[in-house]
Amino acid sequence: IIGIYKDKQLIETIKSDGRSSEVLPEIFKTLLSKYEFGHIVYASGPGSFMAIKVSYIFLRTLCLVKNIPLLATDAFYFNDNAPIKAVGKLYFVKNRDTIETQSFSEVPSMEFALPQDLILEDFSEETVPFYGIGAVG
Numbered sequence: 001i002i003g004i005y006k007d008k009q010l011i012e013t014i015k016s017d018g019r020s021s022e023v024l025p026e027i028f029k030t031l032l033s034k035y036e037f038g039h040i041v042y043a044s045g046p047g048s049f050m051a052i053k054v055s056y057i058f059l060r061t062l063c064l065v066k067n068i069p070l071l072a073t074d075a076f077y078f079n080d081n082a083p084i085k086a087v088g089k090l091y092f093v094k095n096r097d098t099i100e101t102q103s104f105s106e107v108p109s110m111e112f113a114l115p116q117d118l119i120l121e122d123f124s125e126e127t128v129p130f131y132g133i134g135a136v137g
Helices: 020-034 049-066
Strands: 002-006 009-014 040-043 070-073 090-095 098-103
Touching (some): 002 020, 020 049, 049 070
Parallel strands (some): 040 070
Antiparallel strands (some): 002 009, 090 098
């Protein structure tokens, strides 16, 4: 999900189920021809390792080349702090400022959504991805 904000208000939403590596360049090519960006913000994790890596590398590179500030927050900001799928029966949960994994016997319901009002102060200049768990061997 990609949102475009003007004066901190959501004005456009783009959704895609495609692979990040394929859709991000296409979407941003269109967006860069329509808008001038003051900031780019993204969810730095937790979530899909590959999607986080691809998003970070793409957005970080774009921001460096275009001289656009990149900001980040955790993915819980966009799903009302619901558990996020990790691996197997493990889910990421946020307890105050700590993100850890927890096992659930039933799949928790969760949906990502963009806020109608963007509060830049909720985002950080610390943009390194959060993976949460190491590689599974």
